[in-house]
Amino acid sequence: MSVQEVLPLGGLAPERSDQFRADHLLVAGMVKPGSKVLDVGCGDGDLLQLLETRGIDGRGIELSREGVNRCVAKGLAVVQGDADTDLVNYPDDAFDYVILSQTLQATRQPRVVLENLLRIGRRAIVSFPNFGFWKMRLQLLVGGHMPRTENLPASWYDTANIHFCTIKDFVELCDAIHVKMERAEALDLYGRPLRLRMPWWVWNLFGEQGVFLLTRGGGK
C-alpha cells in the first residue's frame, strides 16, 4: 500500500473507476460538461471516450495511423496529424479546451505548440512527465545514466520524447509566454493527485507528472 492510499481524499479527488486511467479522470474533471474539446495526441482514444460519456463534444489528433484507425473504428472524430505541423490549420477559438496529454515532451517545438493550444482553445490542459521527480534525479545522480521509469521505459536512443522538462521549467515557460495557470496538479506514479498543498519545489520533487489547466493572459 502506498502512502497516497492512506491519505484522506480531498475535494479535488477524481472519481474512481476501473475503466479509465486516473490521470484521464483528473483531466476529464477539469472540463465543463457540454464543452467542445480537442485532444492532441489522443492515442487510442481512451480519454475521448471518457469525455463522450460526459456529453462532451470531443475531437482528436493522433500521429500514428494505427491509433487513428482504432479511434475512428470506435466512432470517435479523430484525424491523423502532428501537433508540430497541423495545429496551425485550426482557427482561433475553435474549442473550449485543447488537451495535450503526455505529448508535450515529444513535440519539436513545445513553446510554439503551447501557444497554438491557447490560440485554438480558450483553455488548455497540459500534462507531462516531470523530469524533476526524485526518482529521475536519483538515477542521474547515483546511476549516472538517463532516467528510465515505468511510464517512460525507452532508452535515450529510441525514445520519441525529445523535450523533457521539469514542473519548474514548465511554470517558467508559462510565465514567459503569458499563460495563466488556473489549476495545477502533481500526480504520483499511479496517476493520482498529490493531496497536500505544498510549495512548487515539493511538487517538482515528488510529482511524477504535472497536469495544468491553462488560460491566456497570465505571466509577469
Place this chain on the structure above:
Amino acid sequence: MVAVKSIPSPAISADERSHEVDHPSSPVAHFGADQPLRLDCGIDLTPFQIAYQTYGELNAARSNAVLICHALTGDQHVANVHPVTGKPGWWETLVGPGRPIDPSQYFIICTNVIGGCMGSTGPASINPATGKVWGLDFPVITIPDMVRAQAMLIDRLGIDTLFAVVGGSMGGMQVLQWTAAYPGRVYSALAIACSTRHSAQNIAFHELGRQAVMADPDWHSGGYADHGIHPHRGLAVARMAAHITYLSDAALHRKFGRRMQDRELPTFSFDADFQVESYLRYQGSSFVERFDANSYLYLTRAMDYFDIAADHGGVLAKAFAGIQTRFCVVSFTSDWLFPTSESRALVHALNASSARVSFAEIETDRGHDAFLLDVPEFFDISRAFLQSAGKARGLTTRDG
C-alpha cells in the same frame, strides 16, 4: 508476319445495352417540363429521368436514408446482380446484409448519375426534341448537376435529410458536393478516396481516355448511334489506360509480375504474351459491353470541372462554413490517383470550419481500387462511423 490480335468485339449487343439506357430494369423517376434540371452550363434539361435502386425500408421518421454515389463507371446496381453483365453489385463488399451498410438498418438509395447510360438521362438517351440519340448534342454536365438531380429524386421520395451520403472517387466528389450544396440535408458524409478538385494529372489521364475514344473511326464525331455501331476499340483503350491508374505498381507486380499468359516463351509478336496485357485487354473488352462511349466522355469531363473551392471564392473552408454534418474521410496509402495529400487538404478545410471530422488513411498496396475491394480495416471504420452517427441520430441499430 507479326500476329496481331486486337481487342475482341463485345459479346453483348448494342441493343441489349441501349435498352437499359431508356428503359432500365430498375425504378425510374420521370421529371417533366414543370421540373427542369438547371445545369451549370446554363441549359434547363427537360424532360429527364433518374434511374435508381433501393434496398431496405424507410423508417417512419424518414431518418435512415443512405444515398450511395457511384464512381465514374458505376451505376445504380450497387448491391444486386447487374442486368447487363450478370455480375454481382459493384459495392457488395460494403452494402448488403451483414455489411457496414445493411439494408436491415438503412433505406439505401443509389442513383445512376445524370449523364450516365444505365437509365438516367444522358448522351445515349433519346432526345425527345429530335427522336434521335442525344450524342454530343447532350449538354455538358457537372458534379453539381448530378447532385442537383439526386436532390430532386430525394425530394420525390419524400426524404428531407439523408442520414448518410457515401461514395468513393467520383462518388466521393458527389458526397462533398452534397455537403457543400445541401449542408442541412446531410447528417453524415463518408467520402472515400476522393478530392475537392480534380488534379492536373487526373485531367491529363481523362484527356488521354477521351482522345482514345475520339480516335476510333467508329466514334463518328459522337454520332455512332446513327451508324448502328459503338467505338468499342477506342473506349476499351480508354478503359485500359484508366485501369492502370486505379491500381499500383506494387499491386500489378504482385498480381502479374512478368508472368506469361498460357505460354512459356515470348511469341515474338504483339499478341498478349504477358498476363498483365491479357488482363488489361479483358478489362477493356468487358467494359465496353456495358458502357456508352459518349457517356464516358461526359462523365470524365464532369470530374475534370470539379473544384469546390473555386465555387466558394477559392477558399475551400468557406464551402463548409458552419456545417453540422459529421464527416469521415478515408484514403489509401497506395492511391496515386487521389493521394492522401488530397484528403488531408479536405480535412484541414473541415478543421478550419470546425466540422466534426474523422480521417483515416488505410495501408494497402491495392491503389485507388482499394475502396471497392475487401479491405477489412476500411469496413471496420465505415461501420463504426455510421454506427456512432446513427447513435447520435437516434437510429436503433441491430447491434443495440
